[in-house]
Amino acid sequence: MSIIFFLIPFSFILMFLAIYFFWWAVDNDQFDNLDDISKYILLNDDLFEK
Amino acid sequence: MYLRICFHCNLIIANDVNIYLIINKKIKYMCCYGCKEIIKFIIDSKLGNYYIYREKNVTNVEKISYNNYEIYDKNDIIKKFVTKNSLDLYEVTISINGIVCSACFWLIEHHIKSIIGIHKIFINFSTSKAQIIFDLKIIKLSSILMEIRKIGYDAYPYVFKIKETLDNIEYKNELKKLIISAIGSMQIMMLSFSFYLYDLNDIGISYWLFIRLFNFIIATFLIIFCSEKFILNAYRSLKLKTLTIDTIISLSIFMIYFLSVYNFLNKSDKIYFDSVCMFIFFLLLSRFLEMRVRHYCTKLIYSLQKLTTNMATIIKYNNLNIIKKFQKNVDDILISDIILVKIGDIVPLDGIVLSDDCIVDESMITGEKIPIYKKRKDFIIGGCINLENILILKPFSLNKNSFITIIIQILEKMSSIKPKIVRTTNKISSYFILIVLISIFFADIYWFFKDCYNILNVTISMLTVACPCALALSVPIAITCSTNILAKSGFLIIKEHVLESLSNITDVIFDKTGTLTVNYFVLKETKISSKYNMSYVFNLSYSLEILSNHPIAKVFSKNLILKKNEIYNVLNYKEYINCGVEGIINGKKYRMGKLNFIKDFCKIDDKFDFFNFRDDLCIFLSNDYEIIAIYHLINPLRYSSFKGINELKLLNLNLHILTGDPSYSTNKISKNLKIKFFFKNASIQDKLFYIKKLQKNGAKIMMIGDGMNDILAFKISQIAVAMGESTDLAKISSDVTLLNNNLLLLSKAIKSGIYTDKIIKQNIIWAVIYNIIGLFISFLGLIEPYYAVIGMSFSSLLVVCNSLRLLKK
Numbered sequence: 124m125s126i127i128f129f130l131i132p133f134s135f136i137l138m139f140l141a142i143y144f145f146w147w148a149v150d151n152d153q154f155d156n157l158d159d160i161s162k163y164i165l166l167n168d169d170l171f172e173k
Numbered sequence: 174m175y176l177r178i179c180f181h182c183n184l185i186i187a188n189d190v191n192i193y194l195i196i197n198k199k200i201k202y203m204c205c206y207g208c209k210e211i212i213k214f215i216i217d218s219k220l221g222n223y224y225i226y227r228e229k230n231v232t233n234v235e236k237i238s239y240n241n242y243e244i245y246d247k248n249d250i251i252k253k254f255v256t257k258n259s260l261d262l263y264e265v266t267i268s269i270n271g272i273v274c275s276a277c278f279w280l281i282e283h284h285i286k287s288i289i290g291i292h293k294i295f296i297n298f299s300t301s302k303a304q305i306i307f308d309l310k311i312i313k314l315s316s317i318l319m320e321i322r323k324i325g326y327d328a329y330p331y332v333f334k335i336k337e338t339l340d341n342i343e344y345k346n347e348l349k350k351l352i353i354s355a356i357g358s359m360q361i362m363m364l365s366f367s368f369y370l371y372d373l374n375d376i377g378i379s380y381w382l383f384i385r386l387f388n389f390i391i392a393t394f395l396i397i398f399c400s401e402k403f404i405l406n407a408y409r410s411l412k413l414k415t416l417t418i419d420t421i422i423s424l425s426i427f428m429i430y431f432l433s434v435y436n437f438l439n440k441s442d443k444i445y446f447d448s449v450c451m452f453i454f455f456l457l458l459s460r461f462l463e464m465r466v467r468h469y470c471t472k473l474i475y476s477l478q479k480l481t482t483n484m485a486t487i488i489k490y491n492n493l494n495i496i497k498k499f500q501k502n503v504d505d506i507l508i509s510d511i512i513l514v515k516i517g518d519i520v521p522l523d524g525i526v527l528s529d530d531c532i533v534d535e536s537m538i539t540g541e542k543i544p545i546y547k548k549r550k551d552f553i554i555g556g557c558i559n560l561e562n563i564l565i566l567k568p569f570s571l572n573k574n575s576f577i578t579i580i581i582q583i584l585e586k587m588s589s590i591k592p593k594i595v596r597t598t599n600k601i602s603s604y605f606i607l608i609v610l611i612s613i614f615f616a617d618i619y620w621f622f623k624d625c626y627n628i629l630n631v632t633i634s635m636l637t638v639a640c641p642c643a644l645a646l647s648v649p650i651a652i653t654c655s656t657n658i659l660a661k662s663g664f665l666i667i668k669e670h671v672l673e674s675l676s677n678i679t680d681v682i683f684d685k686t687g688t689l690t691v692n693y694f695v696l697k698e699t700k701i702s703s704k705y706n707m708s709y710v711f712n713l714s715y716s717l718e719i720l721s722n723h724p725i726a727k728v729f730s731k732n733l734i735l736k737k738n739e740i741y742n743v744l745n746y747k748e749y750i751n752c753g754v755e756g757i758i759n760g761k762k763y764r765m766g767k768l769n770f771i772k773d774f775c776k777i778d779d780k781f782d783f784f785n786f787r788d789d790l791c792i793f794l795s796n797d798y799e800i801i802a803i804y805h806l807i808n809p810l811r812y813s814s815f816k817g818i819n820e821l822k823l824l825n826l827n828l829h830i831l832t833g834d835p836s837y838s839t840n841k842i843s844k845n846l847k848i849k850f851f852f853k854n855a856s857i858q859d860k861l862f863y864i865k866k867l868q869k870n871g872a873k874i875m876m877i878g879d880g881m882n883d884i885l886a887f888k889i890s891q892i893a894v895a896m897g898e899s900t901d902l903a904k905i906s907s908d909v910t911l912l913n914n915n916l917l918l919l920s921k922a923i924k925s926g927i928y929t930d931k932i933i934k935q936n937i938i939w940a941v942i943y944n945i946i947g948l949f950i951s952f953l954g955l956i957e958p959y960y961a962v963i964g965m966s967f968s969s970l971l972v973v974c975n976s977l978r979l980l981k982k
Contacts, residue, residue: 124380131364131387138360145352149345156297 179204180224181212181325196221211325220283220324226276242315242322245330250502251314254330262292263309268331269321272301277326284324288312302331329484340468350399351461354454357395358447364388365447372442385437385444392430392446399453400426402460416606422456425636432633443630443957448637451966459650485521486513488565503572514564522555523575524566534558544723605644609635609948616952624954631954637961638947643968647936650972654979655929663897663912664922671908673933674891675926677873681821681919682864682886684878685832685839685853688896689846689916690808692879694728694790698805710802714794716741717754717765725792726754728806753792763801765794775799810842817916818846824923827872831855831863833882860886877911877919879903894919925979932979936972943968 148154177186180194180201192203194212203209215223245251255265272278278296281303285294290311296303305317314330321328364384373381403426406419426449433444487510489497498513503521506512511527514520520533532544535557544560547553553566555575572578613635620628652673656666666672683689701710718729720743743756753766764774771793790806821828828848832839835854843851852863864874864886876883876890879899884906887893895907897914904910911918947964950956956964 127380128383131384134360134363135387135390138356141356142353145356146349149348149352152295154345154348155341156295 177202179208181208211323214323215280215284218284218287220280223276223280226279242318245314245318253502255309255314258306261308261310262306264304264306265314265317266331267303267305267318267321267328269296269301269303270327272326278303280324281321281326285317285320288317288320291317303328343464344468347457347461347464351454351457354395354399354450354457357391357399358450358454361388361391361447361450364391368442368444373440378440382440385446388444388446389434389437392433392449395450395453396426396430399457403456416603416610421606421609421636422452425633426452428633428636432629448966455969486515487511488513506568506572508568508571510568512566512568514559514566516559516561516563518559520553520555520557520559520564520566522566522572523569524553524555525569526551526553526564527567528563528565531562531564532560533564534560601644605944612948612952619952620954627954630957631951634951634954634956634961635948637965638944638951638956643940643943643965643972644937647940647972647976648933651929651933651936651976651979654976655925658980659918659922659925662918662921663915664918665910665912666908667904667910668908671892672926672929674873675875675923676930678826678875678892678923678926680827680829680867680872681875682829682831682877682890683848684876684880684883685830685834685842686808687879687898688811688877689814689830689842690810692808692898694725694806695809696728696804697807697809699802700805701802702800705801710794712741713758713763714765714802714804716743716758717746717756717763717794720746720756721748721754723748725790725806729804761796763794763796765792767791768793771795771800807838810845811914811916813914813916814846817919818848820917820920821923822847824920826923829863829867831860831886833857833860857882857885861889864889875919875923877916878907929979932976936975939975940968940972 178184179186180196180203182204184204186202186204190204192206192209193200194203194209194216195201196212196216201212203212215221245254255263258264269281272281282294282296285291285303285305290308291305292308293306294303307317318328318330364387367376367384376384400423403419404423406417407423410417410420429445429449429452433446433449436443484500485503485506487499487501487506489511501510506522512521512524526547526549528549530546530548532546533553534544535554545557552569553564554577556577613632616631616635617628620631655672659666686692701707714729718726719740720726741758743758746754746756748754749766749770752770753764755762755764757763764771768791775795775798792804792806793800794802794804818828827850828846830839830843830848830851830853832851832853833855839851839853843849852859855863860883864876867874868889874890875892875894876886877894877896878887879896880903883893883895884903887895887903887906887908892909893907894909894911895903897910897912899907909922943964947956947961947968951961
């Protein structure tokens with residue numbers, strides 16, 4: 124059972140990492156526009172030849 | 174000759190135009206050199222994919238005006254739009270007109286990205302705005318705007334309104350808090366899991382202390398970062414000497430927290446850190462959802478701003494000679510200035526026409542698609558588009574007092590008013606809180622004499638059990654569920670009071686044009702003089718009308734197109750404002766238009782029986798001595814009108830038609846739809862009066878309309894519904910938008926309103942009963958705080974689940 128002395132602090136660090144990355148994402152406008160970005164992936168660059 | 178369609182803007186190409194490019198080894202034709210330049214530019218930049226991706230037609234290039242972009246390079250003006258960020262880069266937000274589908278922003282993004290000096294570009298499709306980060310030393314702002322112009326879009330810099338920026342900041346802050354509380358609650362629930370199964374003695378003191386320590390840290394962390402809003406609100410309401418739900422929420426949070434801290438230090442098992450965290454998370458979640466709705470409304474309001482420009486051309490002249498011409502920011506224009514509006518430009522301000530006749534398109538304000546003729550000294554609303562002749566304008570008011578600005582201000586105020594039922598439950602809960610606090614006081618006195626050690630436990634149980642969370646949730650959650658389910662089907666609720674009002678509607682009033690009927694014309698009947706061959710006549714009309722951009726002319730190019738067309742060359746083509754068109758075909762002069770227009774041209778005999786000319790629109794084709802054909806145009810009923818009206822009748826509602834149209838067609842429609850009450854030729858005041866009269870007799874009114882003339886009626890009716898095709902202005906002053914123009918949704922919405930009402934009542938009754946019983950039991954000290962927390966969550970959960978039933982329907 125003493126493994127929890129390692130696991131709990133470790134999960135704690137993971138939690139703060141998760142929070143940190145979410146914050147980073149929010150600050151970088153990742154959640155500003157949830158509708159359009161999904162369309163980008165459908166647009167290829169090389170269908171049209173001159 | 175066959176029909177050719179422009180490769181870029183999909184307009185029909187006139188006969189004598191022969192502009193083409195070879196693309197993909199095939200010949201493609203264009204309508205004008207503007208389009209050709211753009212296609213060439215797009216293909217040369219290797220962005221030809223655009224033509225594969227796009228779903229809708231873009232604006233014709235000739236309609237985009239060439240603005241003088243260099244004005245934006247002046248030092249004092251650029252400062253208004255551009256902000257400097259770190260690394261010596263500049264940031265600007267640009268509003269782009271003419272974006273119609275995702276291919277447009279793909280094109281703009283790829284093109285702008287390839288320019289040297291541009292570092293980043295983000296385009297928001299829903300708001301048509303692009304955020305560009307660029308190096309001012311390498312590229313000028315005007316060149317960026319010019320580059321966007323090159324691929325066929327009109328762009329100008331945009332300054333975010335303070336409210337928009339604040340909303341954005343609020344959104345980000347709330348989202349961050351929600352995320353913290355969600356992750357924190359997950360963690361704490363995992364850590365606390367063991368305590369639900371075992372107690373201190375089973376676990377062992379060292380593990381117990383260790384896990385509890387982390388519980389303590391997470392709970393403290395969450396309270397510090399996420400609960401500040403509740404505490405601030407509670408503090409504010411205390412200052413105002415009122416009690417709100419936030420008062421009791423903050424009290425509960427603090428009491429539970431400090432009791433847990435105290436018990437933690439004394440190594441007792443009565444610790445409720447996990448309850449506090451879940452409590453905070455659920456509260457934040459419900460408030461986050463509410464905030465999203467609020468922000469959506471503000472966004473709608475500011476989309477009105479798109480109508481106006483921020484630069485205008487000012488002229489100075491003496492004796493009719495222009496001596497000076499310069500650009501000015503719209504905010505700085507004085508009443509003494511004279512404004513010049515080029516063809517295709519947006520009229521920047523409300524004003525009086527000083528120049529001769531002109532035609533404007535007011536459709537973005539009134540919804541009326543037919544261009545409007547204005548003569549000298551007429552009043553023009555800022556935001557419409559000048560279609561013909563250069564317009565000289567004397568401003569009627571400053572920008573801050575202009576029509577659109579004032580409308581926006583009114584709407585801003587209105588959007589912050591809460592629905593009545595939410596206010597009522599808030600009131601009920603504030604009384605309830607008072608009762609709770611008083612009974613806690615008595616309970617404390619009682620327990621002080623009976624068992625001094627139990628006071629804190631009893632107080633906390635009572636606070637938690639009696640927290641009117643279920644009561645507070647009962648209304649918003651039911652409303653959110655119904656709102657979502659209705660929005661999915663196309664009944665988009667903008668103001669929250671709608672759902673509570675839906676259940677007691679007694680009268681439904683319809684506008685006619687654009688609501689019961691569609692807002693475009695359809696060719697219903699054609700009469701052709703027996704002397705002429707039908708296909709010849711059709712081809713004549715088609716050749717004449719195809720040259721015009723007037724909405725009525727479009728009816729002909731759409732309806733007659735199916736019958737293999739031959740286009741004749743039209744010489745001396747002329748368009749008469751408000752009348753019709755004229756041209757010479759095969760050496761003969763023809764006119765096509767209204768009766769009055771034909772009258773001066775040929776004699777009218779009675780050979781034609783003029784079917785029911787009292788109503789509806791008739792277009793005549795004639796040569797210089799007789800009428801050749803009569804086209805009978807109507808506004809047909811919407812597909813959904815019949816069924817929608819019948820469904821409403823089944824709900825025992827009184828139906829009315831209230832229209833500004835004086836023609837006979839109202840009688841016909843009301844007969845067709847079996848609507849008893851109708852009032853035609855109604856002015857805006859008549860409409861107001863009619864509704865007020867009904868309301869005096871106790872009627873609750875739902876008004877369905879689509880245009881400017883309905884806005885005042887919208888304001889006084891209980892529920893205002895705007896059709897999806899209506900103007901932004903009408904949409905914003907309404908409470909509901911019917912996204913797909915389907916009138917069947919009205920009855921569905923009313924039914925769902927009645928159902929929602931039922932669910933809300935169930936919720937409230939349950940919440941009140943639970944709270945009273947819970948309060949009583951905890952008063953007697955029969956409930957541990959631990960169970961109180963479960964009880965509270967359970968009652969809230971029950972309310973939520975009950976409301977979720979709405980999603981099924």
